[in-house]
Amino acid sequence: MPKILIIEDDTSFAQMLQKFLSRNGFDVILSSTGLDGEKQIEEHTLDVILTDLRLPDYDGIQLINSIQDDIPVIVMTGYAEVQTAVEAMKQGAYDYVSKPFTPDQILSTIENALKGKGPSTNKKTQQENKTTSEETLSESVNRRGEHLEFVSAASEKLQQYISLVAPTDMSVLITGDSGTGKEVTAKSIHSTSKRNKAPFIALDCGAIPKELAASEFFGHLKGSFTGAISDKVGSFEAANGGTLFLDEVGNLSYENQIQLLRALQERKIKRIGSNKEINVDVRIISATNEDLKEAVGQGDFREDLYHRLNEFSLKTPSLVNRMEDLSIFSKYFLSLSNQKLNKNVQDFNGEVWEIFKTYHWPGNIRELQNVIQRAVLLTEGDKVISTVLPIDMLEPSTVENSSGTMTKEEFEKDQIIRALKRTNYNKSKAAKLLQVTRKTLYNRINHYNLDF
Numbered sequence: 001m002p003k004i005l006i007i008e009d010d011t012s013f014a015q016m017l018q019k020f021l022s023r024n025g026f027d028v029i030l031s032s033t034g035l036d037g038e039k040q041i042e043e044h045t046l047d048v049i050l051t052d053l054r055l056p057d058y059d060g061i062q063l064i065n066s067i068q069d070d071i072p073v074i075v076m077t078g079y080a081e082v083q084t085a086v087e088a089m090k091q092g093a094y095d096y097v098s099k100p101f102t103p104d105q106i107l108s109t110i111e112n113a114l115k116g117k118g119p120s121t122n123k124k125t126q127q128e129n130k131t132t133s134e135e136t137l138s139e140s141v142n143r144r145g146e147h148l149e150f151v152s153a154a155s156e157k158l159q160q161y162i163s164l165v166a167p168t169d170m171s172v173l174i175t176g177d178s179g180t181g182k183e184v185t186a187k188s189i190h191s192t193s194k195r196n197k198a199p200f201i202a203l204d205c206g207a208i209p210k211e212l213a214a215s216e217f218f219g220h221l222k223g224s225f226t227g228a229i230s231d232k233v234g235s236f237e238a239a240n241g242g243t244l245f246l247d248e249v250g251n252l253s254y255e256n257q258i259q260l261l262r263a264l265q266e267r268k269i270k271r272i273g274s275n276k277e278i279n280v281d282v283r284i285i286s287a288t289n290e291d292l293k294e295a296v297g298q299g300d301f302r303e304d305l306y307h308r309l310n311e312f313s314l315k316t317p318s319l320v321n322r323m324e325d326l327s328i329f330s331k332y333f334l335s336l337s338n339q340k341l342n343k344n345v346q347d348f349n350g351e352v353w354e355i356f357k358t359y360h361w362p363g364n365i366r367e368l369q370n371v372i373q374r375a376v377l378l379t380e381g382d383k384v385i386s387t388v389l390p391i392d393m394l395e396p397s398t399v400e401n402s403s404g405t406m407t408k409e410e411f412e413k414d415q416i417i418r419a420l421k422r423t424n425y426n427k428s429k430a431a432k433l434l435q436v437t438r439k440t441l442y443n444r445i446n447h448y449n450l451d452f
């Protein structure tokens, strides 16, 4: 039975590949680091090595160089790493396969390697195959993971946009109300992009004081300013090769906007206090729940930066615009909360489902998650009943305008005023009650010109 060593740090993918190859008559050993891979190579008589190009401790090329024996090495690459794959072949790799690959592709590459045939030459066909409807190995891994199958038209559209933009290097601006999943969306773009082996770094621009923003972006050297007690790596450097997520990007000061723009244009940064330029290759995804276009119009946000950040934009739908997904989310959060709180609540009773369906969900998915977690904690039986829901959900707003209805904006403003009154104008408590962050509450108070 031919023996194959798979060196891959994505363990679920490696296990799936192992299962598949075992079923096809191979004896498969797994290794998740370059170092361990080398050890396995010494200990076993191998027929083929299958290695990822990017490993936590090595890059695949380093590994190929260190293999003395004449064992064919097949490298597995992300789909935009063809250049590196070609380099790997120059260094002695037998062939490469681009992820996602189909079972047939990997099998025939391995069989060719075993027969001592030359590598496949038609890489273009391999690239094209990826876009066919055939089930690919890595797609099935995703399906087995924590992937929720949403059904609403709004989520289908969002998913389409994510799939469309993820493989590109375009900067993406995500807009949407608080708690609608902007960060989740950014992570999803990153994890389905060719950068997914490199870091995803999130920076909350709304939470950093403007004097410290440059240091957060670019890092600093020890002693470069008061308080710089040690060297610091900035977010750009930390995200090198990967994705930098700038949350609440609209909150950046004008000066910080200029610094950010310069770094994006030049693709180089300098740590504060250093003259050394560092090249950075970072994809930017930003998010805002403000109207950045309006901010541009008012001169609060630089138009050139806006266009840099907004090569592609998408909007995360509010929960009321994707109510068909409500039960999927609810069941998912119920099971998460059970796990977290060590409970075994089975379901929501009919009345609770009715309340869920008619409530406005101003805090969107985050609010739903919090409501369910609280309810699970308070539930003693096996079904959530309405008495464990927050009182606000049971007493819907009765304030109406002259035409008898409220616009979404009026409703939100009304909710903010109520929350502030209920908490004696304590903004932290009001933010908690509204299930939004403090900075979001401040933004909304400014937006509505509320004088508190």
Ligand SMILES: Nc1ncnc2c1ncn2[C@@H]1O[C@H](COP(=O)(O)OP(=O)(O)OP(=O)(O)O)[C@@H](O)[C@H]1O
Binding pocket: 148, 176, 177, 178, 179, 180, 181, 182, 183, 184, 185, 247, 287, 289, 316, 365, 366, 369, 436, 437, 440
């Ligand atoms: N598709 C999803 N699947 C599972 N959980 C989700 C999903 N979308 C959002 N959530 C959950 O909802 C909460 C809010 O999501 P997230 O932080 O991404 O929203 P946001 O729009 O970035 O919020 P904010 O504007 O307040 O920063 C998180 O706890 C997240 O785990």
